[in-house]
Amino acid sequence: MTRIDPDRAALQAEPDRVLIFDTTLRDGEQSPGATMTNAEKLEIAQMLDDMGVDIIEAGFPIASEGDFEAVKAIARASRNATICGLARANLADIDRCWEAVKHAESPRIHTFIGTSPLHRAIPDLTQDEMAERIHETVTHARNLCDNVQWSPMDATRTEWDYLRRVVEIAIRAGATTINIPDTVGYTAPVESADLIRRLIAEVEDADKVIFSTHCHNDLGMATANSLAAVAGGARQIECTVNGLGERAGNTALEEVVMALKVRNDIMPWRTHVDSRKIMNISRRVATVSGFSVQYNKAIVGKNAFAHESGIHQDGMLKNAETFEIMRPEDVGLTATNIVLGKHSGRAALRSKLKDLGYELAGNQLNDMFVRFKALADRKKEVFDDDLIALMRESEIEG
Numbered sequence: 001m002t003r004i005d006p007d008r009a010a011l012q013a014e015p016d017r018v019l020i021f022d023t024t025l026r027d028g029e030q031s032p033g034a035t036m037t038n039a040e041k042l043e044i045a046q047m048l049d050d051m052g053v054d055i056i057e058a059g060f061p062i063a064s065e066g067d068f069e070a071v072k073a074i075a076r077a078s079r080n081a082t083i084c085g086l087a088r089a090n091l092a093d094i095d096r097c098w099e100a101v102k103h104a105e106s107p108r109i110h111t112f113i114g115t116s117p118l119h120r121a122i123p124d125l126t127q128d129e130m131a132e133r134i135h136e137t138v139t140h141a142r143n144l145c146d147n148v149q150w151s152p153m154d155a156t157r158t159e160w161d162y163l164r165r166v167v168e169i170a171i172r173a174g175a176t177t178i179n180i181p182d183t184v185g186y187t188a189p190v191e192s193a194d195l196i197r198r199l200i201a202e203v204e205d206a207d208k209v210i211f212s213t214h215c216h217n218d219l220g221m222a223t224a225n226s227l228a229a230v231a232g233g234a235r236q237i238e239c240t241v242n243g244l245g246e247r248a249g250n251t252a253l254e255e256v257v258m259a260l261k262v263r264n265d266i267m268p269w270r271t272h273v274d275s276r277k278i279m280n281i282s283r284r285v286a287t288v289s290g291f292s293v294q295y296n297k298a299i300v301g302k303n304a305f306a307h308e309s310g311i312h313q314d315g316m317l318k319n320a321e322t323f324e325i326m327r328p329e330d331v332g333l334t335a336t337n338i339v340l341g342k343h344s345g346r347a348a349l350r351s352k353l354k355d356l357g358y359e360l361a362g363n364q365l366n367d368m369f370v371r372f373k374a375l376a377d378r379k380k381e382v383f384d385d386d387l388i389a390l391m392r393e394s395e396i397e398g
């Protein structure tokens with residue numbers, strides 16, 4: 001009898017569950033300049049494991065001795081997540097990958113080949129030759145490991161008939177997850193949902209596997225495409241912390257996790273990720289990869305929970321839901337950041353001064369407001385120390 005891999009068992013137990021497959025350490029690290037040391041990779045893997053990520057793609061074991069050792073160390077150390085390694089469609093890659101991931105309690109081999117006309121031209125294989133290669137390599141992987149993921153790279157630019165054919169071959173050869181990569185970020189939400197829906201409807205034995213989505217962000221649609229794929233029936237999202245990844249990056253883990261949490265009313269699927277750990281891992285990945293997070297990045301950007309304008313600050317001070325759809329605590333922040341600058345109003349100034357121990361009203365507040373605005377015109381942001389200095393000045397002169 002065939003054993004059901006633990007990831008599939010998890011989905012069977014909770015039909016509304018979506019598995020989160022993090023590839024920060026593989027696709028994320030492929031971002032030019034984002035190389036991490038093995039110690040850093042192990043640290044990030046432990047954070048991912050601890051926050052409830054279901055599958056961690058720890059690296060590409062045949063790429064280098066260092067990558068092999070990193071995947072092996074992560075496989076040994078992880079307690080909860082399935083540990084996956086990447087392998088091209090050849091036996092040597094797959095064997096090397098298995099040597100690294102087999103140390104995990106729950107290992108997975110992920111093997112792939114480019115199936116679109118442009119990608120088929122690179123190894124110069126005919127459709128039939130490639131189909132034979134897929135059969136041979138997936139069968140080999142499955143003989144080593146119960147949990148095998150197969151990806152037709154550039155699936156979204158592969159002819160439908162050929163895509164269906166090779167997916168069926170991979171399923172017959174024993175793949176347990178079929179991942180559909182939008183390798184160059186070319187698809188759009190409507191198409192992304194339709195493709196998964198059609199695969200599930202038309203591929204033979206589609207119900208025997210998990211369908212997964214892997215999107216790149218070249219047109220800024222990776223998160224939308226991933227969520228659309230879930231609406232179409234995908235039950236695994238591949239993503240990276242901070243959206244790290246080649247070119248414009250991959251789907252951002254924090255975005256899909258928070259979108260499914262905040263809009264569960266219209267997207268009724270759940271992840272097991274503890275969103276309160278998002279900010280910590282975002283900062284750590286930014287530090288070790290050397291890729292800082294843009295200020296206005298959704299969820300984890302410095303300004304994602306910051307307010308400077310008077311109208312927004314006044315609304316926020318009365319009721320945080322006026323201008324925030326998520327609670328800062330839910331992503332691991334302690335509080336909303338009320339930034340004092342030239343757009344800020346009296347309510348925010350009074351509240352900030354109160355936090356600093358000054359209860360002002362009437363003329364005193366008016367006087368401070370004039371001083372504050374004059375300073376804010378000269379300075380982008382007015383900090384606590386600036387306000388304390390202004391208070392002293394006002395007390396001496398007033």
Ligand code: KIV
Pocket residue numbers: 027112151153154181182183184214216
């Ligand atoms: O983008 C891609 O196609 C990939 C595959 C290896 C899954 O990263």
Ligand code: ZN
Pocket residue numbers: 027181183214216
């Ligand atoms: Zn990719």
